[in-house]
Amino acid sequence: MTDDAVRAQYEAYPYPSRDPADESKRLVEGSPSHIHELNHYVFGGRRDWRKPFRALVAGGGTGDGAIMLAQHLADAECPAEVIYLDLSDAARDIARARAEARGLANIAFHSLSLLDLPAADLGTFDYVDCCGVLHHLEDPAAGLKALAGVLAPDGGMGLMVYGELGRTGVYDVQAMLRTLASDDPPAGQAPGEQVVLAKRLLRQLPATNRFKRNSLVGDHLDGGDAGLYDLLLHSRDRTYRVAEIAALASSAGLRVTAFIEPARYDAASYINDRRILERLAGLSWLERAAFAELLAGNMRKHVFYAVKKANRGPVVADAGDPGAIPRLRVGDGQTLAATLKPGQTLTATVDGVTLRFPLPPLASAMIARMDGQRTLGAIHGELVGIDPGLDWDAFKKQFDSLYGALAGTGQLYLSFPPPR
Ligand SMILES: C[S@@+](CC[C@H](N)C(=O)[O-])C[C@H]1O[C@@H](n2cnc3c(N)ncnc32)[C@H](O)[C@@H]1O
Incomplete structure (x- = not known):
């Protein structure tokens, strides 16, 4: 190699x-x-x-x-x-x-x-x-x-x-293809024969084969020949x-x-x-x-x-800071909030498993105010206007639960206003 x-x-x-x-x-x-x-x-x-x-x-x-x-x-x-x-x-x-x-x-x-x-x-x-x-x-x-x-x-x-763990079976197929055609393609020449052999082998894999049983890996199906080569014929990974x-x-x-x-x-x-x-x-x-x-x-x-290692500065944004601005990765808060029903569970399906996150009662009201401008402190202030008994700790408890669901699934980030 x-x-x-x-x-x-x-x-x-x-x-x-x-x-x-x-x-x-x-x-x-x-x-x-x-x-x-x-x-x-x-x-x-x-x-x-x-x-x-x-x-x-x-x-x-x-x-x-x-x-x-x-x-x-x-x-x-x-x-x-x-x-x-x-x-x-x-x-x-x-x-x-x-x-x-x-x-x-x-x-x-x-x-x-x-x-x-x-x-x-x-x-x-x-x-x-x-x-x-x-x-x-x-x-x-x-x-x-x-x-x-x-x-x-x-x-x-x-x-x-x-x-x-998610690549179970990939190396079984790589090893078989090396047995069938072990030569590296000469530099500059398209390694087409190996691709042909790989496609023929894939068509015939028995149901018990570990790659066949691994439904998580699909680069050979949706990535064209480049995807197939990268997954199954790579000279080194x-x-x-x-x-x-x-x-x-x-x-x-x-x-x-x-x-x-x-x-x-x-x-x-x-x-x-x-x-x-x-x-x-x-x-x-x-x-x-x-x-x-x-x-x-x-x-x-x-x-x-x-x-x-020596970087001790703030590296991961602090979700406990009232000055943090929550921002959705995709779309705007009002639209997402409008789709949520009281007591709803957020679900996210990733690589074959569905994760479920019960949302707190204020989820919708908080998300509707996530516009990339308002800070957590400002959102809290607005919600106190609706529920005067909502102190910071009670607000924060609910935000933490929402943050775990949305930031945990890559849908929410925090930033801070730049210094003036
Ligand atoms: C699997 S692709 C990933 C491309 C891109 N980073 C992405 O995620 O879409 C790997 C890339 O790394 C490049 N590569 C491999 N070894 C390298 C090296 N030593 N220096 C620079 N690039 C390299 C390859 O040429 C290839 O384009």
Whole structure:
């Protein structure tokens, strides 16, 4: 397995498959690196977007993360610079065409290995995105160290690596395909025969095959040949569990601030046995997250945020601060509130499991006031006008429950008004 094989794959199959013409129809948004999400989980919600912001998107592929971030920063009128880098020229060309289609002038494109960052003289970054890349490196720890080396002391990172449990069966099929056609495709030549063999094998898998039984993985069905190749024919990939991610981050001088979506990493989202939950309460948050990973058994990837260990500044936004401004990720509060009935339970289905969150009585009244402007203190003040007995503690108890449901499922973030 060589870097050349990885590069050849992404030259032949730039990932993910994207058509720049689609930029006029929609913006692909996801995690990590949604501007409100990264602000919440690495800058304590206190990033002032009027100030210059430098972001690195390492292994940017066909551009999903770089385009989303650059568009969000442009919308926020932030004087920002997004540096995209990737090994694959084919992927870079698609990413650049997408930026041009959107008229984005805040991205610079580089053909470079992230391992060469120390010598590349690109400066330091407030934020580094590295999504779906480290697990393809021969030495992921060396890759993360190279990224940490260009991160500003108070900066943050958004990362994604494969999860072990949700990818059950993937490596069985990879091994079979290596048995059938083990040669790396010559550099620059489309590895078409391997794709043909993979499709033929998939059609014949018996019902007992572990990949066949894993309904969570669908990249080979909806991602075209690039998706199929990435999933089943990759020359090099590995998976991680929660504890391994914490160790990987630590080896690069980083600490994990959050896994996305947070509720998925909380056993209480899946079970309600008080005796079991009381035992878990004594563990560290990372130990609890590792337990939830085993309990759910469905995590195909781990999206997480990290900062330097020495960064003690506010990194995760404080939901107890009356000055915090709650903001929905999608849509406006009034519209969502109008769909909620008293006593309703919020449900979210992720990777085959449905999570249920009973909403507090004031959920609708609170959500209706989430407009990205009002602070929690202001919302409390308005609700006191309706119910004079609602003191801050009673309000906060209900908000905490709503926050657990909405922030826990990636639908709500907090930020703070910039200083005047
Ligand atoms: C699975 S794709 C992910 C693309 C993108 N980050 C996303 O999430 O859509 C992995 C990308 O990492 C790039 N890559 C792999 N090793 C790299 C390295 N050492 N330096 C820079 N890019 C690399 C590949 O060329 C490929 O475009």
